[in-house]
Amino acid sequence: MDANALRLLLRRGGSPLCDLPDDVLAELAATSTEHQLAREQLLFSEGDRAEATYILVSGAMRLVRLDVHGHQQVLHSVSPGQSFAEAAFFDVGTYPATAIASAASTLIGFSRRKMVEVIEGNPKVALIIIATLSRWLRQLSGMVEGLSLKSAEARLAEYLLLLSGGMPKVGHQVILPTSKQELSARLGIAPETLSRTLRQLSEKDIIGVEKRRIIIQKPAVLRELDR
Numbered sequence: 001m002d003a004n005a006l007r008l009l010l011r012r013g014g015s016p017l018c019d020l021p022d023d024v025l026a027e028l029a030a031t032s033t034e035h036q037l038a039r040e041q042l043l044f045s046e047g048d049r050a051e052a053t054y055i056l057v058s059g060a061m062r063l064v065r066l067d068v069h070g071h072q073q074v075l076h077s078v079s080p081g082q083s084f085a086e087a088a089f090f091d092v093g094t095y096p097a098t099a100i101a102s103a104a105s106t107l108i109g110f111s112r113r114k115m116v117e118v119i120e121g122n123p124k125v126a127l128i129i130i131a132t133l134s135r136w137l138r139q140l141s142g143m144v145e146g147l148s149l150k151s152a153e154a155r156l157a158e159y160l161l162l163l164s165g166g167m168p169k170v171g172h173q174v175i176l177p178t179s180k181q182e183l184s185a186r187l188g189i190a191p192e193t194l195s196r197t198l199r200q201l202s203e204k205d206i207i208g209v210e211k212r213r214i215i216i217q218k219p220a221v222l223r224e225l226d227r
Contacts (some may be wrong), residue, residue, distance in 0.1 A: 001029050001108060009057060013081020014110060024122050032108040037101035044085075046098045052109045053085045059105025062182060063097040073136045074186035077102070086129050104177060152197045155187045157225035160207070160214060166218045176212040 001009075003026040010018035018027075037043060039183070043054070044067065061078035075097055078084050085095060119126045150158070163174040175182060184194040201207045206222060208215035216222060 001030050001034075002026070004184055005029070006032075009055060009081050011081070013055070013079065013083070015055075015081065015083055016131065017083070017125070020122070020125065020128075020194055024118060024125070027118060028110060028114075031114045032110055035107045037105045037107070039101055039103050041101050043101065044095050044101040044109070046068075046096065047094050050085065050093060050112065051094045052082060052111050053115060054099075054107045054109045055083045056080050057106040057108060060102040060177070061105055061107075062100055062102050062178070062186075064100060065097055068183075072185040074182060077182075077186065079177075102182060152187070152189045152193050153201070153225050154227075155189065156197050156201070157222045158193070159183070159187060160216065161222060161226055163214075164216060164219075165220065168217060168222075169201060169218045171215060172215070172216045172219065174214050176214065180212075 003022055006025050006029045007018050035043065036059075037059070043061070056078050058080050061084070062074050063076045063078065063084060064072040064074050066072060072133045076084065084099070115125075119129070160174060161168070163177075164172050168174075178186070180194055181191050184191040187194065189197075198207070198209050204218075204221075206216075206218045206225075208217055
């Protein structure tokens with residue numbers, strides 16, 4: 001992958017790294033390694049030595065924590081152009097979560113050693129990574145609050161509003177980007193609870209459900225559930 005392709009990929013994912021100078025992106029692109037993963041294949045496991053960070057080129061990834069029974073709590077769903085495992089830049093410890101391909105995926109990886117060299121020569125890179133980690137912290141803080149304080153209805157309402165941009169109109173449609181099993185793991189509820197909640201909201205005409213297509217019929221009620 002050359003510097004221009006890397007810049008376009010980062011821009012697609014909304015990463016501020018896309019604004020780095022050409023020579024820095026060229027250096028990163030030249031040292032990247034490509035990885036191909038099948039659906040449900042692990043990239044790394046929680047506790048593995050953190051030696052690289054990654055950018056998703058195509059497909060879909062999810063970062064999860066596993067409980068003692070093997071149940072997944074989805075911490076983050078990764079879309080093409082987004083980076084993850086940035087903590088490897090600063091910590092020679094282990095990955096705090098497990099990365100699994102939700103679909104057949106292509107990634108590029110950057111070794112920690114090379115990224116440290118780039119950061120030492122370009123302090124702007126470090127500032128961008130710190131900003132990325134700060135967003136991660138805010139996201140995880142919100143997730144903890146939601147899991148501890150919100151009902152299943154409220155968690156689902158919040159997620160649907162997020163997918164729709166926050167202020168949907170009557171009839172606005174969204175497509176669930178993951179399977180219902182993965183969504184239930186992300187929301188921290190059992191799959192049967194998710195199915196029951198979707199059915200209850202549909203019976204109240206708050207939403208319509210057509211497989212993975214959700215039609216928001218009463219956006220004001222959905223926002224009220226999210227409070």
